[in-house]
Amino acid sequence: MPKRIAVLVTSNYQDHEYSEPVEAFRAARHSICNIEYTAGKVVHGAKYRSAVTIDRNIGQVSIDDFDALLIPGGESPLHFSQDSTTLKFIQAFNQANKTIFSLDDASLLLGAADVLNNRMITSIRAHHQQLTDMGAKYYDAELVNDNNQIISSRAPADLKVFIHECLQALRS
Secondary structure (H helix, E strand, O other), X not given: OOXXXXXXXXXXXXXXXXXXXXXXXXXXXXXEEEEEOOOOOEEEEOOOOOEEEOOEEHHHOOXXXXXXXXXXXXXXXXXXXXXXXXXXXXXXXXXXXXEEEEEOOHHHHHHHOOOOOOOEEOOOHHHHHHHHHOOOEEOOOOEEEEOOOEEEEOOHHHHHHHHHHHHXXXXX
16 A cells, blocks of 8 residues: 655755655655645755755645655754754654654754654764764664664665665555
8 A cells, every 4th residue: 555755855965865765665656745844945965966846845744644754864854953843743753653764864853853762773873972862772783673663774875775674664
C-alpha cells in the first residue's frame, strides 16, 4: 500500500541524501510532499546537483496528512532547528509513533525537537557528544532502527542500507 511521505527540506540539503531516498520511495509508488516555509519556492542542494520545489508550507500541514517523515542532512535541518512550528511538527510525528527517517545532521534537528530522550540513533561521529547530551543512545553504525519509529544513518556512504531499511519500514 503506497504511503505518504513528508520531506522536510530547505536550501543546502545534502543532495544525495534527498534525491536517492526520494527516487527509491517514488519507484516504490509512495508519494512525496516537500515541506518548508514557502510553497512554490525552489531550494537547492549544497552541491547544486539538485533542486526541489516546495509543495506545502509547514504551517499548513498536519501529521495526519503523512505516514512518514524524511529529513535529509546537510545544512537544511539546521535552518529548521529554531522554528517552533517545525519542532512541534516533529514532536507530533514522534508522539503519534509515525516513522521518522533521519540522515546525517537531521539528528540534531530531532534533538532540538526534544524527541531523542532514551532513543537509539546514529549520525556522523562529530555529533556523538551532542546527541548523548540530548538524551540519545548514540551508535556509530551505518544504520540504526529504533522500533521503526526513528530510522537513522550517518552519511551518504550509508544510503544503500538506509534506503533498504526505510522501504522495509514502509511495507509494514
